[in-house]
Amino acid sequence: ETGVTQSPTHLIKTRGQQVTLRCSSQSGHNTVSWYQQALGQGPQFIFQYYREEENGRGNFPPRFSGLQFPNYSSELNVNALELDDSALYLCASSAPGLAGGYEQYFGPGTRLTVT
Amino acid sequence: AQSVTQPDIHITVSEGASLELRCNYSYGATPYLFWYVQSPGQGLQLLLKYFSGDTLVQGIKGFEAEFKRSQSSFNLRKPSVHWSDAAEYFCAVGDETSYDKVIFGPGTSLSVIP
Numbered sequence: 001e002t003g004v005t006q007s008p009t010h011l012i013k014t015r016g017q018q019v020t021l022r023c024s025s026q027s028g029h030n031t032v033s034w035y036q037q038a039l040g041q042g043p044q045f046i047f048q049y050y051r052e053e054e055n056g057r058g059n060f061p062p063r064f065s066g067l068q069f070p071n072y073s074s075e076l077n078v079n080a081l082e083l084d085d086s087a088l089y090l091c092a093s094s095a096p097g098l099a100g101g102y103e104q105y106f107g108p109g110t111r112l113t114v115t
Numbered sequence: 116a117q118s119v120t121q122p123d124i125h126i127t128v129s130e131g132a133s134l135e136l137r138c139n140y141s142y143g144a145t146p147y148l149f150w151y152v153q154s155p156g157q158g159l160q161l162l163l164k165y166f167s168g169d170t171l172v173q174g175i176k177g178f179e180a181e182f183k184r185s186q187s188s189f190n191l192r193k194p195s196v197h198w199s200d201a202a203e204y205f206c207a208v209g210d211e212t213s214y215d216k217v218i219f220g221p222g223t224s225l226s227v228i229p
Binding site for chain 2: 004033035040041042043044045048056058090092103104105106107108109
């Protein structure tokens with residue numbers, strides 16, 4: 001068990017609505033990344049936050065936004081939901097590893113269904 | 116741009132048999148390579164990683180992987196599969212600009228026959 005938690009576990013929203021997903025990072029980790037995993041596919045990198053600032057973004061539109069808080073918890077916000085936003089959303093926290101390399105620890109994910 | 120391919124969408128093996136899952140990648144400079152496992156309804160668990168050094172990497176649950184630069188491959192192996200190994204396996208590569216922003220392959224689904 002990694003210590004990364006996400007809420008809620010499942011969520012159903014209607015097209016056009018807005019949603020906020022939450023993640024609590026593993027203690028001591030100052031970096032959080034968010035991924036979208038569509039059914040039957042690998043996770044796709046959305047963006048990363050480091051010390052409360054966005055530190056890289058994948059190929060996702062601006063309606064996907066995030067926040068990271070001083071306690072290293074974070075949020076993923078999605079506006080104007082579309083049917084294709086239906087997916088498992090994973091957050092991963094990380095910090096420099098003992099060998100100088102980063103290891104990401106994933107939460108269990110939030111399953112979002114857009115109808 | 117970095118990319119990862121996993122040629123096998125689905126593999127079925129008998130319990131006790133050996134396993135090899137294939138992974139090929141493209142990268143700019145030094146690759147940072149990972150294998151993750153995802154059980155149904157679960158998040159991702161890191162099996163092993165390669166950053167540098169010995170090209171044969173040992174991981175958890177009896178898995179190992181070998182980095183072959185000449186073949187741009189990072190195949191995952193296990194000598195004897197257990198029924199509990201049935202899951203989805205993802206190979207991943209660290210982004211050129213930051214190995215903390217991982218790019219995942221499409222995954223290989225493993226079924227184990229008792």
